[in-house]
Amino acid sequence: MALKRKGFSTKAVHGGEKPDALGAVATPIYETSVFAFTSTEELIDVMSGKAGGYLYTRFDNPTVRAVEKKMALLESSEDACAFASGMAAITTVIFTMVSEGDHIVASRDLYGGTLNFFQEFMPRFGVEVTLVDATDMDDVEKAIKRNTIVIYTETPTNPLLKIVDLQHLAAIAKKHGITTIVDSTLATPYNLKPIKFGIDVVVHSATKYLGGHNDVTAGIVCGSKDFIQNLKRNRKILGGILDATAAWLLLRGLKTLALRMERHNQNGMQIAKFLEKHPKVEKVYYPGLSSHPQHSLAKKQMRGFGGVVSFEIKGDFEKTMQFVESLKLCLLAASLGGTETLATQPATSSHYLITHEQRQKLGITDQLVRLALGIEDPEDIIADLKQALNKI
Numbered sequence: 001m002a003l004k005r006k007g008f009s010t011k012a013v014h015g016g017e018k019p020d021a022l023g024a025v026a027t028p029i030y031e032t033s034v035f036a037f038t039s040t041e042e043l044i045d046v047m048s049g050k051a052g053g054y055l056y057t058r059f060d061n062p063t064v065r066a067v068e069k070k071m072a073l074l075e076s077s078e079d080a081c082a083f084a085s086g087m088a089a090i091t092t093v094i095f096t097m098v099s100e101g102d103h104i105v106a107s108r109d110l111y112g113g114t115l116n117f118f119q120e121f122m123p124r125f126g127v128e129v130t131l132v133d134a135t136d137m138d139d140v141e142k143a144i145k146r147n148t149i150v151i152y153t154e155t156p157t158n159p160l161l162k163i164v165d166l167q168h169l170a171a172i173a174k175k176h177g178i179t180t181i182v183d184s185t186l187a188t189p190y191n192l193k194p195i196k197f198g199i200d201v202v203v204h205s206a207t208k209y210l211g212g213h214n215d216v217t218a219g220i221v222c223g224s225k226d227f228i229q230n231l232k233r234n235r236k237i238l239g240g241i242l243d244a245t246a247a248w249l250l251l252r253g254l255k256t257l258a259l260r261m262e263r264h265n266q267n268g269m270q271i272a273k274f275l276e277k278h279p280k281v282e283k284v285y286y287p288g289l290s291s292h293p294q295h296s297l298a299k300k301q302m303r304g305f306g307g308v309v310s311f312e313i314k315g316d317f318e319k320t321m322q323f324v325e326s327l328k329l330c331l332l333a334a335s336l337g338g339t340e341t342l343a344t345q346p347a348t349s350s351h352y353l354i355t356h357e358q359r360q361k362l363g364i365t366d367q368l369v370r371l372a373l374g375i376e377d378p379e380d381i382i383a384d385l386k387q388a389l390n391k392i
């Protein structure tokens with residue numbers, strides 16, 4: 001591919017796309033469920049894979065294919081496969097890999113939906129899952145069994161921004177012949193390239209930074225050609241392909257990924273430093289701060305530290321709820337990675353459905369706030385945080 005040696009933004013803008021027969025610069029939205037042929041022979045050739053082309057949108061679609069090619073370039077993977085959501089991507093990847101009797105080692109600090117899938121679905125299919133502290137490589141290696149086929153983690157984790165040493169993780173997995181999967185949603189390929197550290201498969205909720213505007217739900221998987229080919233066969237059966245209009249929004253979002261990530265990284269750093277000095281703030285979690293226990297690993301592994309900053313307020317459950325409800329510019333909403341700054345109290349949102357005791361074990365205190373910084377001017381975000389902190 002001619003774009004392989006070009007810079008990140010050049011790949012993000014041009015990769016996977018070229019003007020069509022009419023010269024359209026933006027890839028058209030192929031919002032069609034099916035494609036027509038002029039002969040049966042032609043249809044059979046496409047269906048059997050003898051010839052390239054499109055047959056039915058649940059199988060593949062040109063707008064979706066453009067996103068996949070662009071993401072493969074950005075993640076430095078051989079190929080990519082797009083899904084209707086991050087969860088559709090994650091569940092299809094796992095169903096592609098596991099069979100009855102297999103064992104998965106997974107980080108304990110996973111997105112709740114992924115954790116539910118591992119804990120509720122996998123046992124029903126005869127697959128055992130062991131949860132570990134993925135920041136502790138001894139814990140990871142000790143959990144490996146003869147039938148372990150997957151090690152699954154996120155980095156940075158959500159909402160406590162723990163960092164997993166990917167090079168070390170990949171080396172352990174290779175020694176035991178195990179496939180590694182990393183959910184890189186919080187980092188994006190701008191800040192982290194898991195494949196360069198030896199990770200096999202990268203998954204994203206593209207709903208977050210990749211789409212980037214809080215207006216599209218999507219998922220992406222990046223990996224080897226063989227893995228993606230197999231995954232696409234299963235996507236056809238499980239039916240989770242991305243819609244063409246959503247793919248078009250994602251293509252548009254990806255073009256500005258580097259610009260947005262630069263701003264998210266700057267806002268993250270500036271606001272983490274502001275919070276660290278504020279008298280009403282007990283503790284700040286941000287891998288860019290030198291107070292973060294894994295700051296040097298984060299610096300070695302990542303280009304920037306992203307836009308998610310978590311912190312604990314000096315106060316209790318009610319005071320924290322009062323704080324998030326007092327924000328005026330930052331919106332009380334449970335997502336991240338978009339242009340708008342969103343704030344949540346994990347105890348009343350992402351971790352509401354588990355017990356207080358379970359939350360304590362995970363380090364999710366009642367006073368924890370997760371800020372998913374947008375790309376607004378940092379001074380305005382700080383002014384909003386100040387006025388809300390003043391109210392408590």
Ligand SMILES: Cc1ncc(COP(=O)(O)O)c(C=O)c1O
Pocket residue numbers: 085086087088111113154158183185186204205206207217218219335
């Ligand atoms: C880290 C992470 N992975 C996966 C998902 C699931 O993605 P989606 O909501 O697009 O299905 C989320 C959603 O919040 C997430 O934060």
